[in-house]
Structure formats: structure tokens, C-alpha cells
Amino acid sequence: MPKTKIIDAKHRQLFPSFGELKRYKDLFLTLAWRDFRVRYAQTTIGFLWAFIQPIVTLVILSLVFGRIAKVETDIPHTLFTTCGLITWTYFAYVMTNSGKSIIESQNMIKKIYFPRLIVPLSKAVVGLIDVGVTVLILIVLMIYEGIAPAGTVWLAPIFLFIGMIAALGVGIWLSALTIRFRDFQHIIPFMVQLGMFITPVAYPAEKAAEQMPEWAMSIYYLNPMAGVVQGFRWSIFGGEAPGNLMYISFGMIAILFVTSLMYFKRVEDEIADFV
């Protein structure tokens, strides 16, 4: 007796079905791999772009924050910034791409059923290219500067994972909101641009803490990436462990991610009617 599938207009779920997502694992992998294959398709220098983007960003940030603003850091400023860029660039890439993913795959969505959540989720994989490239740059710089990683370096993947959840949380929210309100398409680049300044990518959060009252710092850490970037950097270079404020960021990430799944589920069934 084959399995019975029931579609009921009255039946509403709070969360996406994880069992179903698991069944579509192969689609997830194929979509991720497709993005990987076509990311640099038809560009003349191809994969070189993956290096040029972070290097140029790094040079500019080092000039502005390191040389001009003379931000003081415990470790060489270039290293400091490279480390910050690893999680931030990943976050920005995944958020941007999962945010617009539903709109971009509307042709598919209108013609075939699959759990729609697969689409924004699959974007988390291809962003790992940038992580790999920036980590490579970081390793080269660390060897050059003669700085060894701290003993806490094994925590780095955990912070990266938290960064992934943060990016997906925001990305899933955006992908679902964009279906009805195309305005969000224009908000995404804005968020990436401003986000970098309110995230301690090229300056230490402690610097900001000196200038601001405690309550303002709590607000500062509502930015989910503030805690992730600080934590990731600490895991690699050691030093003073990040304070409790980091947990405000992590709490924020948990809330964003869980609510994003709920909101996505709520609109999922009608996506095909709106895109």
C-alpha cells in the first residue's frame, strides 16, 4: 500500500517539516552545486574573482581603519581585519543570496512542488568558497607575521556555524518578505553596506565600548554578527574572552532563525500565487 499524502486546506503547520527537507537532501545538494558551477561562469578571470574581492576589501579597510583612522588592535591590523572579513563576508553573501533566492527561482516554484525552504538554505553552501579563500589569505598573512593560532582555534568552526545560522535566519526572513514586498530587494544591499560599519570587522568592539554607555553596547550587540565576528576572532587569536554581551547576539540569532522558519512556513503555501 503506497503512502498516503494528505493536503488539507485547514491544516497549518508551525514549522517546516524536517523529515520532508531531509527527503529532498539531494535537491539541496544539486542546487548548491549548481550555484557553485555557475558562479563564475562566463567571466574571463573566473575563480580569480574569489580572491580579488576580499583582497581589495582588505586593502581598503586597512587603509581607512589602520592607516587613516589609526585604530589600535592587539594584533596587526591587517590580520585583525582579515579575520573579521571571514565571517562577515560569508554572512553578507549568504544573506544576500538567500534573501533574493525565492524571487530568482520563481520559474521553478510556479511549475513544480518541492519544499521551498531548500532554495534559501542551499545558498549557505556556495558562500563557503569565500570562507575558504579568506581563510587561505589569513593563513598566508599569519605565516608572514609569524603569529600562531591560539589554542581555542577549534572553536572557530562553531562560530562560523553560528554565523551561518545568523545569515540563514536573516536570509529566510528576507526571502519570504520579498515575495509580497519587493521593497526588500532594495533593502538588502543597504543592510550589507551599513552592516559592515556596525559590525566589529575592522575595529575592535572594545573600542566602541569605550565611547559608548553600557546600554548602548547592549543595542550594539543586537546586531547578530557583532558577537559572531568578535567570537570568531577570539577563537583564532585568543586574548581576552568575549564578554556576556556576545550572548545578546546569539540570543538574537536564535530568535531570528526560529521566527524565520515560522514566517517562511506561513507564507510557503502561497508563494506560487505571489511570485
Added chain:
Amino acid sequence: MEQEIAIKVSDLGKKYIIGKQKDASLRSALSNAFKSAAAKGDDFWAIQNIDFEIKRGDIVGIIGKNGAGKSTLLKVLSQITKPSTGRIEINGRVASLLEVGTGFHPELTGRENIYLNGTILGMTRKEVKAKFDDIVEFSGVAKFIDTPVKHYSSGMYVRLAFSVAAHLEPEILIIDEVLAVGDAEFQKKCLGKMSDVAAEGRTVLFVSHNIAAIKELCTKGIVLNKGGIVFNGNQMDAVEAYHSLGRSVHETDLIKANENAEILNFDVSPLAGSFITISSGFTFEIEFNHLREKKNLAVTFELLNKDQVVVFHHGEWFCSENDSKKGVYSVKGKIPGNIVNSGHYTFKVIISTNMHEILLEVDPITRFEIANESQAGHHSTLPGITRPVIEYDFNYLGDKANS
């Protein structure tokens, strides 16, 4: 023995909220319905109160005119969109083919697209891998399998895409008629594959305008009209029910008027039988109100096929110098059977004077379909603009070597 139920639908309805749909094509698809619904309020029910059961192994044709709710029903059944009311029970693995090549990426090679499209259609990578060689062979593009599909001709593209779809092994297959669009060979393949699926005892839901295909392939028929089921039963009776919905195919929206003339009606009807087929022949009839005292009134008809190729262009002066009075005129033309091939056609009409002054031109004034009929075992449509019955003289003239 009681057949198992494959699909059970009860009280199914899908409501669209007018004005919120952002998509232009959806809007245009529903545009006719919008006009009537707009007066009632904000909700538009594309389908409502739909109840039916489909037994395992049935091949069900779903027919209805544009806007009857066929596409919506299909989308709801294939879970692309959620129904607003009711419940669907589906027993078995479903594959829905609303188009071929969903998700194909032009930059990827044929090989990569097979995996991509296969997983989108619900196969696992392992299943795709197991059928990979068959898919490539069936598609006939083996030579170009590692070439990006953007370099494919459209024919190759469709063949590869269809080949992936053809190797799905669902228990229930939902197919849209868009699949039957394409060249004759492709249609034949598509319909042939459908019969294969059915022969294996699986369930097929087929949405189509192609009456001949419905009669030929289906065992059951469901007729939709204005979002509801008007008939559910044997496919032959379903076709009759469909035709009784409105024998003529005039589109009231297209009837036009200006200060010179006003078209009151345009009808295309079969000469024999209840619907137009290749052999039935057809009549076309126009009724118009001549509003000016123009002399030497002429009416010209132009029949175009779906590729906008003119099948014929023919006109007559119906009124001499003396009697081009104001008033209502009617002109009826007859085209015998076995002349025009099957397919979708449009009529263009021009009302003019013999001085070649055009009083009123309407293009197209109507759309209609000439249903296909099988000939010498060919169930699919044949190429060509005409489809005459040809008498052949066939003689055996003996063995050349012995003469």
C-alpha cells in the same frame, strides 16, 4: 474487485484575492474571470466545490475552456499552491509535469542538467544515475551531453528535457497539455509515453484541449466549467459534455465595432457532427451592422494557423452599387472537410468597399480548433497546412529482373 483509490478530492476550492497578485501572467490568465468577479468583491474562486475520486490505473482527461480552472486544479493537485478549502488524499508517489526542463540552467552541460532537473522532479541522485544512460539514449543528444545547453537547438533542449521527465517512475502522473505542444514527432513521443505509463497500471491525469488525444488515450473524463465540475465519467461522454457547453467558439470579447460597422456575431461551427474535426468541415458566419451608406460592400476572410501562416484569404463583393444599404447583413461560408489540417486557427475579417477602403478590420475575430483524427495509424498531428484525402493509384508492376 474494488479498485484502489489513487486520488480523492473533496470540497476543493482555491480563492485568489484580486489585486494582490503581483504576477502579470497570472493576472492575464485570470483576466476574463476578473472582469466578472470584480463586481462581486475582492475574492475570485478559480475553482470551487470540486469533488472527485480517481481510481488507480485510470487515465483521466480534464477538459474545459480557458479560464475554467484547469490550471488551478492542476497546481493544487501538484501541491504547487495550497487550496483555500477542502482536502486531497493522494495514494502514491506523484510526479507533475507542468513543463519540461524546469530548472534547466543554460550554463550547465546536458549531463549536469539531467541531474539538476531530475532532482527537481523528485528523483534522488542515485535514481538519476541509475537511469542516466537510458535518459541520454532516449534524448538522442549523446554527442552533446557535455556541452552547455545554451548551445543546444531548441529541439535538442526539449528532447533532453522530456527525456528526463519520461524516466520518472511515478505512480501518479499529472501532465499539462503544454507538453503536447511541439513538433509532431515530439507529440507522438509524449503521448506514446503516456500510454506506456498507463499500460503499466499507473494513474494519469491529463489536462488538454486536444479532444482527439483525450478520446484516444483516456478512460475517464472530467469537464470543468467556470471553476466547477460539470461532468465526470466516461471520456466519450465527457467530450460530448464539453462540446455542449457551447457549440460555437465565438469570443465575445473580440467583437469589435467602429463608426462604419459593428460586428454582431461571428460563429465557426462544424458542417457535420458536433465538433470540428479534419473531416467534419466547418462553416463560418458573420453578422454585422452596416452603419454607413458605403457602396460595393465586401467582406474578406482570412484564416491563419497558429504560426500566423495564411491558410486562405478570400473575399467577395456582396452588394452592388445599388443596394449597399444600412442595416444588418450576414455572410456564411462553407469549408468542406478534409482540406484544412488539425490545429489552432484564428480568423481575421475585413469589411471594406471595392475601392479598397477598409471600413472595419478585426484580427483575430475568433479562435478555434480543428481536432485531429488519426490517419493510417498516426494518432498524432501531421505536419502541413492542408490535410486532403488523396486517392492513390498503387500498382505492382512486376519484378524488374524478369521482365
